[in-house]
Each structure stands twice: as C-alpha cells, then as structure tokens.
Amino acid sequence: MITLNVNGTNYQVNAGSDMPLLWVIRDILGLTGTKYGCGIEQCGACTVLVDGHPQKSCDMDATEAVGRKITTIEGLSATGTHPVQLAWIANQVPQCGYCQSGMILCVAAALARNPKAKATDITGELENICACGTYQRIRNAVKSITG
C-alpha cells in the first residue's frame, strides 16, 4: 500500500512496485481525464502535474510519486474555469479532445511557474502530440492569456 496525494485527496492504493502513475490514476483511482497515448514518453497525453511540474505519468513509477502533490486535469479547477480552460474554450481549441488534458496542464504549469512568460516561451516548450492538429488554436489560446 502506498499513499498518493491526488488533487488534494490522499488515496491508499495497492499498486505493484513498477506500475506507472498513469495507470494508478486511470484504472485504480478512476480519474480518466489523464490519457494513455503511447506509454513511452512520446505523446504527452498522460501529462499530470507533480509538485506543479508537468510529468508524463506513463513513465513515472507510482511509488516515486509518494509524498508529492499530483494534479490531474480533474483537479486543475473545481469548476473548469481555470484561465487556461477558459482560453481553450474561447479559442475553440479541442477537436477530438484526447490530447487536451495534457496540453492544458503543460500550459497551466508554465504560467504558474512564470506568470510573465511570453506565449512563444510557453508554446516553444510544448512537445505534446495533437493528432487532430489543434496547434494553431493552442498558440492563439496561449497568446490570449499572455497578451
């Protein structure tokens, strides 16, 4: 048994020692907003925040997350009104939506780290895959926040 703090709640979970955080979040905690896309740190669909930093959860053992604060898309805002979420809707970013939890969390973390960050700094670091090709709208949404 390990204890994980996810979105401010402590969960006792029985995860095998090498089970990636992604699958604990999805299948044991049932927080399915965090997605599986590749399992090898390539796509970023599985991104969560660990102590505020974007982390590809497919490549982090759940045991490594003990004692750290994990935030998933469900925990970014109780009402879905985080500025990044609002900007995403205002700019009509998502298509299929599958990549967007990861995209939103990456941008939210960058803004939290440096509220004065330039849009190009934020998007320059964004490596996640969007197979639907929403990159231009992501760029516009980020610009709408950074000004």
Next chain:
Amino acid sequence: MDNALLDARLTRRGFLRAGALVVGYATLGGVPHAIGTAEAAGSSALVNAWVRIGSDNSVAVLIGSAEMGQGVCTSLAQIVADELQADWTRVTFEFAPAAPAYANFVTHAQLTGGSMSVRGYYAGLRVAGAAAREMLKSAAALAWGVPASACTATNGTVTAIVGGVTKSMTYGALAPAAATLPVPASPPLTPDSALRFIGHSLPRLDLAAKTTGAAVFGIDVRVPGMAYAAIKHCPQLGGTLAVLPKKPSGATAIVGLDNAVAVVVEDTTWHAIQLARNLKPTWTIPSSVADLTTATIMTEAKSLMASATPAIAESVGNPAAAIAAAKLQLDATYDVPYLAHATLEPLNCTASVTRTSCEIWAPTQAAGIVAQTAATLTGLPLSAITVHTTFLGGGLGRKFEQDFIAQAIRVSQALMRPVKLTWSREEDFGNDQYRPMALARVQAGLDATGAVVGWRNRIVSPSILFQRGWVGPNDVDSQAVDGAIDLPYGFATRAVEYVRHTAEIPVGFWRSVGFSINTFVVESAIDELATLAGIDPLAFRQRLLANDARSLGVLNAAAALGGWNTPVPKGHARGIAFCEGFGSTVAQVIEIAGKAGSISVVRVSCAIDCGTVINPDTVAAQMEGGIVQGLGAALWGKMTFTNGVASPRNFNGYAMVRMRNMPQVAVTVLASGGFVGGVGEPGVPPVAPALANAYARLTGIRLRSLPMFTAPRSGD
C-alpha cells in the same frame, strides 16, 4: 473511489457531463425503446427520434454520427435546433444508440465516414426539427383550444393570443403532450432568411467536457464488474495462433482469437498489457509472408505497372495518340507508402455479453455495423444488442473497422462478464488497416498553346474493397481511383486505369482515402506540366478551370490568401494545389523556407467552398486539422514491412507534426450556398502536392515519392 459517479457517466446523456442528472425526459416521436414500432410505421415516424426535451426546458439533440473531433455534435444540433426554434443556451446533445432510425439519410447506414455527416443528415434533420416544433405548437393549441396556426414557437416557448390574453408555455411543459401526437410528414421549413443558428460559428457543445477531463472516450469506459484485457497479435501479418499459451500467473483468463491472444486481468489495463507483451504463443506463419516486405511489394508494383492488364476507370478519346502527337510530353511516375492511422486514442472496446443480451461501449465510427457484428458473434437478435458510442479520440477511418470490436465481444463472451479490451500503442501501429501504398504513372501531352491534349494515369495499388470482398478481382476499386477520375480539368482525351496490387497487407480507409494518393499524383503532374509549358502554375490551372466558376473562385481565393502574386521572400517558395472531392472544392498555397533536404513550412493558405455552411469555425478547424495530417504524411509518414512485421510501432519512429513544425494556417470558407459539401476529409489531399510543388520551385528538385523526408527519430 466514488463508483456511483463514474457509473453515472455511462448513461447515454451522461457522456456529456460527469454525474449529469437525467430528469423527466419526454421523447418526441418515441425513442429509443419504441424504435421497433417506429420502424414499422415508416420513415416519417422516425424523424422525431432526434429531439429530447426535458422538463427543465433543456433540448437534447440525438447525434447519429460519431464525434471524433470534427464537431458534428454541434453542427448537427444546430440544424435541428434552428428549425425547432430552440433556445440555444439550453441545447445539448446525446449520442444516438445504434438503430436504423439513426442511419445517415443519404448513405442509409449509421457510420461516419466519407465526410458525409452534414451532407447526409442536413435535409432530414431540418425536417426533424421542424416536425418537433409543429408538434409542440399542436400540443399548445390543444391545451388552449385554439388552432395550431394561431400559435407561434420562438426560442423555446409557444405563445398564442387566446381570448385577448397572451398565453405561453415552455417546450419543457409541452413536451410530454407533444410526444403523444402524430409526427407531421412535411412540416413547413424555416425560410433561410429566418435561420438563426445555421451558418453561424456557435461555440462547440463538447468543449467544457473536453477541457475538464469529463468527456468519456471509449478507453475511459468503466462498467461494474469489468475486467481488463489487452491483446497480443501475431507479430507477422497473416499469421494465426497455433497453440494458446498457458495462462500467465496473475491473469484471470487467456483467450485465443484467430490471429491474436487476449489476456484478461482484474485490476488494470497496464497489468494486462504487461502480461500480453510477455506472452510467447506459437503462431502459424504462412509461407507467403515473405511477400509482405516493402521492397518486394514495390518491385511487384513496378512489374504490374509495366505489364498488367488494367481495369478502365475513365476513358475519353484516344489519349495515347494525342500525347504521341503533342508538342511537349510528360512521363512521370509517383509513389506513396503505406500509412498508419495513429489516432491518439488507441483502439479499444468494452463489451458485456450475457446469455440474453450484449451491450457495447465503443469509440466507433460505425455503430450500426457494430450491432451487426455483435449479432453475428453472439447469435442474439439485434433487439438484444445495445451499442453506446462514446467520444472518439480520433477516428480517421480506423475506427470504422470491426476487428477490435469483435475481439472485445468474443472475450466477454468467453468469460460471460464485462471486459474492456485495450490495444497497446505498439499493437495499434502493428495491426492497422493501413492506407495502401500506390505507384502511379502519368503521361500527358501539351500543344503549342500549353493546353493539355492527352492525359493517361495508371494507378497500381492494393484494393481496400477487394480485400473486403466488396468488388471482384478485376474490378476498378472506386476508392483507389477517387481523386484521379472525374477531374474538373476535363482533359480533351484521357484514360485512367487501375491495376490491383495483390499484396496482402490489410488496407483500409484513411482520411480522404484515394484522394490522399491521387491528388498528390494529379496535382504534382499538373505542376510539372505548367513548368514544361513555361506557364505559372496558378495561371495554368486557371486556364484549365476557365469554365468552372466555383473551382476558379476557390483557386483564386487561396492564391489571394497565400499572396501568390506578391514577391516571395528570399529562400522561400510557394506551391499550389487544388482538389475537388467530398462535395467540396479546396485549394491551398503552401509557403516553405530552407534548402534542399531541410525545409520548414511557413504558411498554409487554404480556401474551401463547401456550399452551405453550418458552422464556419468548425469548417476552418477541419481544414487546419486536415492540413496538419497532410503535412505529417507528406513530410515523414511511412510504414514499412519485413516478412509481414510492421514498423515502426510507436511515435518514436513515426514522426507527427508537433508545435515546433506548425506553420501559420489561414483558412477562407467560401459559402456559395445550395449544395452541402463535406469538410472532414478534403483538407488533407492538396497538402502533399502543394508542398512538393513548393519544394520543386525552391530547390529545382521534383519529389515524386512520398514521404519527402526521412522522419526525425525522437529519443525513446
């Protein structure tokens, strides 16, 4: 964990919002439980299967198409809501169950493909919305003892002046009574001038769910008592299972499936994937597997090109003679590789089979076919089968197929309990139904004025339709020649020929299908002809399309947007391409920068005429997405095969366009009205040729083989 909350999301309406409360819904016209009777009553009784009004005045529009990013859950809802005179702020959507009532009005099948959603549903959904509106008016008229003609429906409320007093009732209050009334067969439609939603960029209805993690994709489905399954296919395509391995320790069950083995566990998908990955089944590999090798397939394609007897797809006059007599001749051979779909959500399906029922939750483009698959596998009648279509994390044609659906049903059947089967990314890449490779030779002739006097195009490519038994071995595969025949260019003499390649790599429908191949060939060859004639590529096309105002309009709009006639910055070049398909016309100007072997895509300027536009912003989004997909394929996309083993198996070997590769994209949506054109696919085809044409202008090098470059390999 709060299972009640999770499970609440599995109600049909609940796909929209976690924990949504379903209250007091009355259904106009009777769905879904009354579908059987509605069917018997004929098509007019079916129309109001589309509208569900809540006592809270919410209006849910049932969506017969799959939502895989293209925005149909909004655009189809707009059509119904407009005729219904609904209050848009109260409009939501539900995915329709699999049932004949929800079949596309044009294709008569409940499947999403061919950019047919708005095209197929538009006219029928307007009638459906209008019929529901008239029923609400009739219900009010009955309540007030006035004729229906005295009632007005506006923004979710019916009003009438009764005995000098203005009376009004909301749709929510009227819905239960309205639902009992007969469905009018030909209700009056709203005049175009009075439409409030159609033609407007209303915000998508699915984005709150898609920014909060609440949207339920197939892979997110959880049902009580569910087990988790993962799959290992025979690594060599065409191989079958010889000996089922022993159940690994920790597994609940192991199920043999023709060419694969499924491992079932109790706890997590990850656990199942680990066990499946480590299985060592014995496979039977057919001796022909050596033919499933990329180089062998290309050698065979060349030999078929040289000597096979083709099927004739289009023939006008004697192009061979015209080309022989022409002043200038082009003879160019192009090739494109197999491609993977690589939807970001891997294939998955949840099934629950009992002795008397079968329930399926799937990210499927073909709910209607899923029901049939289930009926065939279980022997149950269609009435015992329920299909829930979830959100799709991309479809692109792959989620039309039934392989992953059938596997989940069979595993659930073997265990007689609910099972969610998920493919790992590696299985997804390795067992796709790939976009076919193709080899195409264009021969064409120009007269002294630069007019095309003859055009021959011979296409060698595996047949998607033959592999499914839908056409004979010597037939033209219509999908394989889409984008090569019926060209708006109307060459004076022409012959388009098709030779079926017999390679047994499974092939399938990939966004824009034949157009993804043939538009590259045709529009590259047109550019080569323009160069040969010494005419500007835009002017060359303008001459060919001189009598086609619609095509010309699109071409000129793209050229203007892309600054075709403005000076090109040093080190940059522009290419143009055009495509008519899926009922729409699209042209793109692509500007690139760099040098031979190393370019960046700076700007893509795209014009589309899709006739009647429901939601201009979602049309623009589809162009943006199609362009990104087209760029990835043209620049790097390629699957290779060695003795039936597909490569690559994950995104580290299959380069996708990422933010750093993303050009500026500008889209002009021309709405010429009248017809309704498709938008999901036609954004893809012009990308590869516009890019190759730009590259030829930049470097003097004509790339006739895709992909244009070797994929950058990202570190694993």
